[in-house]
Amino acid sequence: MATFINNNFIPVRLHVKKHPEAMGRFNVDWTPTVLIVDSDGKELYRIEGFLPADEFLAQLQLGFGHAQFTKQNFADAERQFRDVCEKLPGTDAAAEAMYWAGVARYKATNDASALKATAQAFKDRHQNSIWAKKASVWG
Amino acid sequence: MAAEVATQWTEDVDQALKESKQVKKSLLLDFTAAPM
Numbered sequence: 001m002a003t004f005i006n007n008n009f010i011p012v013r014l015h016v017k018k019h020p021e022a023m024g025r026f027n028v029d030w031t032p033t034v035l036i037v038d039s040d041g042k043e044l045y046r047i048e049g050f051l052p053a054d055e056f057l058a059q060l061q062l063g064f065g066h067a068q069f070t071k072q073n074f075a076d077a078e079r080q081f082r083d084v085c086e087k088l089p090g091t092d093a094a095a096e097a098m099y100w101a102g103v104a105r106y107k108a109t110n111d112a113s114a115l116k117a118t119a120q121a122f123k124d125r126h127q128n129s130i131w132a133k134k135a136s137v138w139g
Numbered sequence: 140m141a142a143e144v145a146t147q148w149t150e151d152v153d154q155a156l157k158e159s160k161q162v163k164k165s166l167l168l169d170f171t172a173a174p175m
Contacts, residue, residue, distance in 0.1 A: 003144050006146060006147050008165075010159055010166050012148065014152070015171055026170075031173075032172075035170075036168075038159070039156055039163075
């Protein structure tokens with residue numbers, strides 16, 4: 001966990017009593033809240049509430065994937081999303097990661113078969129997730 | 140036995156934003172009410 005954070009982010013920890021101004025600055029009104037923001041302070045991803053370690057790591061990797069996606073680094077985003085699917089398949093983030101892995105591949109290649117393959121993959125995994133329903137339109 | 144890696148937290152958002160531009164990494168902001 002710490003290695004992933006140190007390698008991919010500049011980590012900033014803000015205690016609500018010591019840095020109350022930061023709560024307003026980043027529209028935070030509950031703790032724990034974790035934000036991924038770009039170098040202009042623009043929010044890219046938000047995690048609210050406590051999570052067990054594996055779920056938190058999955059959400060963090062999902063968020064990192066979304067940050068790459070926002071920067072149009074679609075191949076890196078897909079790698080990150082697939083990593084969640086393969087290494088943390090039992091987490092709630094896995095279904096969402098599978099959906100976005102398909103989208104990232106489509107954005108990288110402009111090949112719509114990536115979306116169809118994702119819809120097919122949802123027939124074997126995470127069938128009851130909302131992400132399977134979202135992907136169902138693709139095939 | 141491998142040494143446990145610790146997260147390298149800072150508390151200075153504005154300095155972190157400046158560093159973010161230089162090293163091309165996003166910030167991870169952890170808002171907490173837990174004792175530090």
